[in-house]
Amino acid sequence: MTSRPELKAPPEVFYNDEEARKYTSSSRIIEIQAQLSERALELLALPDDGVPKLLLDIGCGSGLSGETLTESGHQWIGFDISPSMLDVALEREAEGDLILGDMGQGLGVRPGVIDGAISISAVQWLCNADKSCHEPRKRLKSFFESLYRCLARGARAVFQVYPENLAQRELILGYAMRAGFAGGVVVDFPHSTKRRKEYLVLTCGPPSLSSATPKAKGEDEESCSDEESSGDEENQTVSISDRHRPRKKQKLNKKVKGREWVLRKKEQMRRKGNAVPLDTKYTARKRKAGF
Amino acid sequence: MRLLTHNMLSSNIKGVTNGFPLRIEVEKVVEKSVDFNPDFLKNMLAKIEYKALVEASRIMGYAELPDHAEPSMLESDDFLRKFHHALMELHLEEGTLVCPQTGRKFPVNKGVPNMLLHEDEV
Numbered sequence: 001m002t003s004r005p006e007l008k009a010p011p012e013v014f015y016n017d018e019e020a021r022k023y024t025s026s027s028r029i030i031e032i033q034a035q036l037s038e039r040a041l042e043l044l045a046l047p048d049d050g051v052p053k054l055l056l057d058i059g060c061g062s063g064l065s066g067e068t069l070t071e072s073g074h075q076w077i078g079f080d081i082s083p084s085m086l087d088v089a090l091e092r093e094a095e096g097d098l099i100l101g102d103m104g105q106g107l108g109v110r111p112g113v114i115d116g117a118i119s120i121s122a123v124q125w126l127c128n129a130d131k132s133c134h135e136p137r138k139r140l141k142s143f144f145e146s147l148y149r150c151l152a153r154g155a156r157a158v159f160q161v162y163p164e165n166l167a168q169r170e171l172i173l174g175y176a177m178r179a180g181f182a183g184g185v186v187v188d189f190p191h192s193t194k195r196r197k198e199y200l201v202l203t204c205g206p207p208s209l210s211s212a213t214p215k216a217k218g219e220d221e222e223s224c225s226d227e228e229s230s231g232d233e234e235n236q237t238v239s240i241s242d243r244h245r246p247r248k249k250q251k252l253n254k255k256v257k258g259r260e261w262v263l264r265k266k267e268q269m270r271r272k273g274n275a276v277p278l279d280t281k282y283t284a285r286k287r288k289a290g291f
Numbered sequence: 292m293r294l295l296t297h298n299m300l301s302s303n304i305k306g307v308t309n310g311f312p313l314r315i316e317v318e319k320v321v322e323k324s325v326d327f328n329p330d331f332l333k334n335m336l337a338k339i340e341y342k343a344l345v346e347a348s349r350i351m352g353y354a355e356l357p358d359h360a361e362p363s364m365l366e367s368d369d370f371l372r373k374f375h376h377a378l379m380e381l382h383l384e385e386g387t388l389v390c391p392q393t394g395r396k397f398p399v400n401k402g403v404p405n406m407l408l409h410e411d412e413v
Contacts, residue, residue, distance in 0.1 A: 097295070
């Protein structure tokens with residue numbers, strides 16, 4: 001995989017005008033972001049009552065993910081740290097309100113007012129200490145505490161993340177739990193390096209049937225075809241972090257030329273009526289390589 | 292920035308206990324039309340701080356919103372329309388949001404408030 005943007009520069013520097021424009025004019029990126037956003041929205045499991053909800057889009061960038069929210073009829077407020085990306089969002093006439101802010105400083109949203117939050121490819125930026133005053137742990141704490149506070153009871157937050165490694169993902173999850181969230185990780189297409197995507201699905205409030213981690217895509221079949229998962233989340237088991245690759249069938253260690261086999265064969269021949277030497281201690285004994 | 296968003300934001304500065312609502316200093320207001328959705332509005336009335344909304348809408352130049360709101364008023368289409376207009380269609384395009392406790396100013400440009408805190412405010 002090419003180098004991670006998080007290791008190059010802080011997000012407000014990395015996503016400058018040029019990069020912002022590149023990001024938003026690539027049709028491939030647009031498509032990927034749309035897919036990720038749709039999946040995140042699906043995992044939000046908002047009630048299907050036709051009432052628009054008020055959502056947060058954290059790290060909304062150029063508004064690509066916000067578009068998915070608007071298309072589904074919801075109202076949203078977007079946060080991003082890069083002025084260039086937000087400029088692009090304004091140009092694209094994003095329907096949600098945009099806020100220039102740093103999620104690691106806390107969201108500054110009033111308690112209990114938000115119906116759900118998504119974040120596409122953004123939360124891992126919190127794990128980097130870009131400035132000397134940055135303490136990733138403090139920032140993670142601020143972010144998750146402020147998020148937990150502003151979410152309504154029973155609301156969910158879904159983050160599509162690219163953690164650098166397992167430790168980073170555990171770090172993020174750890175701070176989420178400490179802030180009071182319940183939930184887990186959904187990994188879609190865990191066996192495909194290209195298609196593998198991770199979503200943190202966090203819930204606010206008492207765990208209930210609806211807060212069981214939803215079913216991930218692409219684990220049932222070994223050929224990871226693009227089938228839609230059943231989307232039926234209610235009675236799925238709470239997922240574990242990673243699905244294990246199904247073990248290959250044990251190689252059958254059949255001893256084709258063992259003593260037993262030879263004896264069996266000899267018995268068969270006798271039954272047929274052939275002249276077979278007697279079974280002695282020398283039968284099927286290992287010979288020297290020369291044979 | 293719509294008043295809906297303004298009604299959700301609170302000053303995040305370290306040590307501030309009374310950061311809501313942010314005071315609005317208007318330089319430019321833009322009215323944008325938004326689809327009217329009564330279900331959404333009913334859902335929102337329970338969440339918003341109504342008094343802050345009324346004050347904010349007055350500052351933005353809209354005085355039609357009644358001072359108090361009862362849940363029964365949600366039946367009235369007239370009220371819903373006014374509520375909708377104030378909440379969703381008035382945009383602060385240029386101006387400032389001021390922390391009520393510290394007086395710290397957060398500028399608003401092109402409708403985007405800059406809520407980035409300085410190092411000492413975190």
